[in-house]
Amino acid sequence: MNAATLEQQVEELIRGPQYALRQAEKDARLTAILRELCRDVAARCPPYGRFLDHFGPAAEDWRTLADIPPLPVAMFKRFLLAAVPPERIVRELHSSATTGQQPSRIVVDKTTAFRQARALVSILKEHVGSSRRPLLVLDAADSTAAGDSLSARGAAIRGVANFASETVFGMTRLPGGELQADWDAIEAFFARHGGDAVLAFGFTYIVWTGFVLEAERRGRRFQAPQAVLLHSGGWKKLTAAAVTKEEFGRRVGAVLGAAAEQVLDFYGMVEQVGTVLVDCPAGHKHAPAFADVVIRRSLTLAPAAQGEPGIIEVLSALPTSYPGQALLTEDQGVLMGVDDCPCGRKGSYFRFLRRIEEAEVRGCGDTFAQARDIR
Amino acid sequence: MNVLRIGPQGAAPAGDRLSPIIEELNQQRAWLAKVPVAALLALWDDYSGRLLRDPRTKPLEGVMFLSAWLRQANLQKLLQLNTMGNPGYLDGFVGVDNYLLSARPQGLVAMWMAGNVATLPMFSLVPGLLAKNVCLVKLAAADPGGMDRLLAVLAESQAKGLRGEDLLRAAAVVWFDYRQQPLSEEMSLAADARVVWGGREAVRAVTALPRREHCVDIVFGPKYSIGLIDRKLLEAGGGALEAAVAGFVRDIAVFDQRACSAPQTIFIERNARCSLAEVGRMFAVGLEKLPPKPGLDAYTTLRILGARAEWAMDPLRDVAASTGGADWTVCMDREVSLKEAVQSRTVFLTEVESWREVLPLLTPKVQTVGIAFADRDDALAFAEAATAAGAARCVRPGLMNNYESPWDGKLLLNQLLRWVIVKP
Numbered sequence: 144m145n146a147a148t149l150e151q152q153v154e155e156l157i158r159g160p161q162y163a164l165r166q167a168e169k170d171a172r173l174t175a176i177l178r179e180l181c182r183d184v185a186a187r188c189p190p191y192g193r194f195l196d197h198f199g200p201a202a203e204d205w206r207t208l209a210d211i212p213p214l215p216v217a218m219f220k221r222f223l224l225a226a227v228p229p230e231r232i233v234r235e236l237h238s239s240a241t242t243g244q245q246p247s248r249i250v251v252d253k254t255t256a257f258r259q260a261r262a263l264v265s266i267l268k269e270h271v272g273s274s275r276r277p278l279l280v281l282d283a284a285d286s287t288a289a290g291d292s293l294s295a296r297g298a299a300i301r302g303v304a305n306f307a308s309e310t311v312f313g314m315t316r317l318p319g320g321e322l323q324a325d326w327d328a329i330e331a332f333f334a335r336h337g338g339d340a341v342l343a344f345g346f347t348y349i350v351w352t353g354f355v356l357e358a359e360r361r362g363r364r365f366q367a368p369q370a371v372l373l374h375s376g377g378w379k380k381l382t383a384a385a386v387t388k389e390e391f392g393r394r395v396g397a398v399l400g401a402a403a404e405q406v407l408d409f410y411g412m413v414e415q416v417g418t419v420l421v422d423c424p425a426g427h428k429h430a431p432a433f434a435d436v437v438i439r440r441s442l443t444l445a446p447a448a449q450g451e452p453g454i455i456e457v458l459s460a461l462p463t464s465y466p467g468q469a470l471l472t473e474d475q476g477v478l479m480g481v482d483d484c485p486c487g488r489k490g491s492y493f494r495f496l497r498r499i500e501e502a503e504v505r506g507c508g509d510t511f512a513q514a515r516d517i518r
Numbered sequence: 519m520n521v522l523r524i525g526p527q528g529a530a531p532a533g534d535r536l537s538p539i540i541e542e543l544n545q546q547r548a549w550l551a552k553v554p555v556a557a558l559l560a561l562w563d564d565y566s567g568r569l570l571r572d573p574r575t576k577p578l579e580g581v582m583f584l585s586a587w588l589r590q591a592n593l594q595k596l597l598q599l600n601t602m603g604n605p606g607y608l609d610g611f612v613g614v615d616n617y618l619l620s621a622r623p624q625g626l627v628a629m630w631m632a633g634n635v636a637t638l639p640m641f642s643l644v645p646g647l648l649a650k651n652v653c654l655v656k657l658a659a660a661d662p663g664g665m666d667r668l669l670a671v672l673a674e675s676q677a678k679g680l681r682g683e684d685l686l687r688a689a690a691v692v693w694f695d696y697r698q699q700p701l702s703e704e705m706s707l708a709a710d711a712r713v714v715w716g717g718r719e720a721v722r723a724v725t726a727l728p729r730r731e732h733c734v735d736i737v738f739g740p741k742y743s744i745g746l747i748d749r750k751l752l753e754a755g756g757g758a759l760e761a762a763v764a765g766f767v768r769d770i771a772v773f774d775q776r777a778c779s780a781p782q783t784i785f786i787e788r789n790a791r792c793s794l795a796e797v798g799r800m801f802a803v804g805l806e807k808l809p810p811k812p813g814l815d816a817y818t819t820l821r822i823l824g825a826r827a828e829w830a831m832d833p834l835r836d837v838a839a840s841t842g843g844a845d846w847t848v849c850m851d852r853e854v855s856l857k858e859a860v861q862s863r864t865v866f867l868t869e870v871e872s873w874r875e876v877l878p879l880l881t882p883k884v885q886t887v888g889i890a891f892a893d894r895d896d897a898l899a900f901a902e903a904a905t906a907a908g909a910a911r912c913v914r915p916g917l918m919n920n921y922e923s924p925w926d927g928k929l930l931l932n933q934l935l936r937w938v939i940v941k942p
Contacts, residue, residue: 189833190831190832190833191831193830193831193833194827194830194831196830197826197830197837197839198826198827198830198839214827215820215823215824215827217820217824217827218824218827218828218831221828221831222831222832441813441814441815441816441818441819441844442811442813442814442819442843442844442845443842443843443844444819444823444842444843444844445842445843453816454816454819454820471820471823473820475816499816499817499820500817501817
């Protein structure tokens with residue numbers, strides 16, 4: 144497959160219907176694309192080339208997506224994995240990092256950036272309709288501050304904003320860095336567009352603490368029956384607070400004046416911007432046409448059976464500037480079925496279970512050498 | 519019911535308080551004090567044989583070593599070392615010059631176990647009972663992990679008129695959620711001695727619990743262990759290197775490398791005969807021959823895959839790994855450092871010019887050094903320097919996880935005794 148053909152095939156998948164391919168056909172098409180794409184990226188990104196040389200079968204022997212050796216996402220914290228020269232990098236994305244940890248750094252060239260933007264629009268079209276609509280971002284404007292470096296949140300907001308006819312930020316940042324709902328802005332947004340099909344977007348925990356709990360405390364309710372709220376991000380803090388997905392949807396819907404089914408969780412990560420896996424009405428996550436998910440067993444890494452929890456791997460044909468084609472995440476999920484979701488979407492579908500945390504009991508040998516206090 | 523009590527019949531709910539159990543134990547103190555040491559040794563010896571014969575305990579990981587450790591001859595040596603050469607001090611006063619000396623139990627010993635080694639509770643419980651303490655043992659997990667079976671076989675053991683069933687009245691094995699602060703405090707406040715095995719968080723949490731003023735703390739906290747193969751052995755030929763690698767592979771395999779005595783980084787001296795890659799291949803061959811791991815949690819799987827990828831992608835490093843899964847991994851480099859422990863058959867081989875480069879890495883956090891030296895004098899020279907720097911043990915490959923006394927620089931049984939003196 145030459146470069147032009149490869150480009151054309153990826154474009155077809157991005158432009159076409161996102162959930163129409165049956166799994167077998169999708170696997171075959173994506174495997175062929177990723178075989179070429181991974182080889183190409185490996186040739187331009189020596190660390191990734193060394194990774195592929197060490198693990199798994201040679202690219203020409205990849206028969207299914209599960210044959211592709213997944214790169215652990217943590218490697219973006221260890222290395223700057225660039226498959227393009229610095230002058231072709233248009234943006235560097237970075238994850239948030241807890242104290243003492245390196246953030247992930249993802250370099251994006253023009254091709255990847257275009258693909259990511261158009262891919263996200265293609266996906267959202269299938270969930271919320273094709274027309275651009277007013278967007279309420281439940282975050283602060285400075286999260287998307289202009290520049291050649293962008294946080295994961297900022298990248299996601301910018302991506303969703305591609306779908307907006309108008310963007311309003313519903314939060315402000317206090318001097319200490321905390322976010323606070325800007326009720327004037329939110330009220331004004333709903334006053335203008337309350338009856339319209341509007342889109343709201345925010346990170347799960349911020350939506351919950353900064354918007355829902357605050358609105359409930361203040362007794363604020365809106366009348367936006369056609370609103371769709373998209374949210375993304377970890378559930379850890381909400382789980383700790385015993386907030387289920389169902390309760391989250393119900394209470395967000397109550398504040399917006401919309402049905403709980405219009406609150407859509409999506410799974411995505413900074414290492415694969417544009418590749419988002421949105422909840423369908425049946426509560427399942429579906430990969431779009433240009434991407435897929437493999438749930439892998441611990442230890443053997445073999446694909447898990449339906450219903451068996453495993454480690455989530457996300458594959459995507461979008462990135463050209465970094466090795467993000469097959470990434471092993473730090474999350475657990477479960478394959479729920481293939482080609483038969485009650486929502487009618489084809490392909491495999493899954494549920495996110497949890498972030499993979501350190502086992503509670505690792506014993507007295509669980510010391511961290513240089514990083515902690517051995518030295 | 520917040521407390522589970524683990525006994526020969528398995529785990530059973532035991533109420534919301536520890537006080538009834540503590541009271542039961544304290545009632546056994548006078549009886550246990552009168553049991554002769556010879557009877558205790560004989561009982562453990564009988565138990566040792568049963569462990570290997572009984573189908574309930576035979577398959578448990580580490581039971582073969584536990585059985586050997588419980589043999590009378592071994593425990594007799596342990597007692598000698600821990601009682602200033604005369605276990606008779608445990609049975610009463612012994613005349614020394616113009617005074618009398620005796621070793622009394624501390625009283626009630628509370629033991630917080632780590633969850634990494636199935637047989638670990640026995641290595642704590644046996645010294646506790648040999649020192650005639652009543653023991654309250656808290657397991658790390660609700661799943662007894664074989665402890666119930668170990669207790670079942672002990673209950674059936676007997677020798678010299680002492681029945682295991684009776685001895686078990688002086689010991690209680692329990693589990694409760696570590697977040698149950700009142701229970702943790704109750705256990706701690708009942709203790710005359712606290713023995714803590716575990717990682718950093720567990721040690722910090724337990725030692726922060728309130729305790730009685732006289733209570734003795736014995737902490738076996740998080741440690742890191744390493745190996746070292748010296749140049750002369752690498753160049754010696756004659757199977758010495760193969761034997762050393764085989765020993766290290768055993769040390770790596772036992773307890774899935776979760777014990778603090780398991781080697782994580784092994785330093786290889788640069789030599790004229792065997793490259794780092796060749797040594798790596800020998801480890802790979804040895805690890806490949808091990809029986810498959812029964813399973814692995816997702817977190818450790820990710821850590822293994824992360825280490826593999828990191829070593830593969832770095833041009834100054836190399837890695838060899840099992841195909842098709844996270845079974846074993848050999849990471850190789852020349853950066854003189856202690857690598858973060860990944861565990862579960864993941865070993866880091868680091869080439870050094872000389873063992874002297876390793877010395878600055880050694881602190882009291884390093885527990886065991888597996889030493890593969892061709893020359894005994896060289897081994898002793900290294901051990902002299904390593905133990906001065908803080909290492910607790912320098913032992914041959916294959917022996918790293920063999921629990922012995924002293925351990926972590928401590929004579930456990932001795933610390934579970936109160937030495938008393940009488941000058942009539």
